[in-house]
Amino acid sequence: MVVITTQKPEEEVFEALEKWGIKKAVVVSCGTCAALCQTGGTEGLERWTEKLEEKGIQVTAGIVSEDVCDNRVMMKDLRKIDDELKESDGVITLSCGLGEQSLVKVLGRKYPKLPVIIANNTEFMGMTERIGRFYMRCRGCGDCLLNDTGGICPITTCAKSLMNGPCGGMVEGMCEVDNYERDCGWVLIYNRLKEMGRLDLYEKLRDAFDWSERGHQREVVFR
Ligand code: SF4
Ligand code: SF4
Known part of the structure; x- marks a missing residue:
């Protein structure tokens, strides 16, 4: 099963970053479902880092995490970039909505004011036929x-x-x-x-x- 995500239009993400006044950001990329959907993973992280820096937004840290949707994994992964989080004014997540809310929950304990911006739309839980072809078969x-x-x-x-x-x-x-x-x-x-x-x-x-x-x-x- 894969949580299927598609990338939001870039302008929408940049508008959100502007709305929340984000100039320095940590990027958290999902290495599991979103990586399979090409909306996260290492490639997504590199793509977004380039785009953000082109627009003058400094990427203070970028991580690929295996389970952005797992609070425990996020706690462990975020601890490693705590210094970078301290100097950032936002987090961008290349994950599904579950991942975003896991980040909000975990970050909220120490950084309750730090906004988390999601760069993807969550479509559905997908049954895999082959890589790149997923079907919605359960809600x-x-x-x-x-x-x-x-x-x-x-x-x-x-x-x-x-x-x-x-x-x-x-x-x-x-x-x-x-x-x-x-x-x-x-x-x-x-x-x-x-x-x-x-x-x-x-x-x-x-x-x-x-x-x-x-x-x-x-x-x-x-x-
Ligand atoms: S029963 Fe459902 S799937 Fe069949 S025609 Fe009507 S809406 Fe479409
Ligand atoms: S009936 Fe409900 S639980 Fe069963 S496959 Fe459909 S949506 Fe999923």
């Missing part, structure tokens, strides 16, 4: 339906996340959303269940998904 809904749908996720393969079969916008197995360029998720589910001789599961009526309890501030604590 982490917290109540997995795959056992009833032949292993195909209706939340992500149906453009409207419908729960009970195709809508009226399906034409010859294709979805109206995105101009009939993609398969209808519910046709995929139907075909799969039919192939498996389990159309009884297709007929099962499901309640609408309750996002009110799934969409925000969830946490899982293992004991």
Whole structure:
């Protein structure tokens, strides 16, 4: 699984740096998912260091960290560049939104006023087909339906996340959303269940998904 990120437009990042008055920055680059998406890693770090310096922003330190999204790893990695952090007025992260928030949390303990600017947009959790080709196949809904749908996720393969079969916008197995360029998720589910001789599961009526309890501030604590 890879958290898929794409690079924000450069102007947007530079606008954010200006808005927060950042002239000296530490750059933290994710060496795992963002490296695979070419939005982080060593290459991303070099690319951004060059761009920032061209615009007159001094890069006081640049690190590639294996787990920007892991508070413990960030605590360890940031300790090594504490002197540089002290003389910086911001941090730029080449990571996903999880990485950014991990940095905010860890840095917040010692440098609560230090802004962290994110240079990427987080797209989705990606299933890898091959390097450079990722698919959104799970949205982490917290109540997995795959056992009833032949292993195909209706939340992500149906453009409207419908729960009970195709809508009226399906034409010859294709979805109206995105101009009939993609398969209808519910046709995929139907075909799969039919192939498996389990159309009884297709007929099962499901309640609408309750996002009110799934969409925000969830946490899982293992004991
Ligand atoms: S139903 Fe879909 S979105 Fe929900 S957990 Fe399963 S795969 Fe993920
Ligand atoms: S056509 Fe199919 S995939 Fe598209 S929104 Fe309707 S049910 Fe979902």
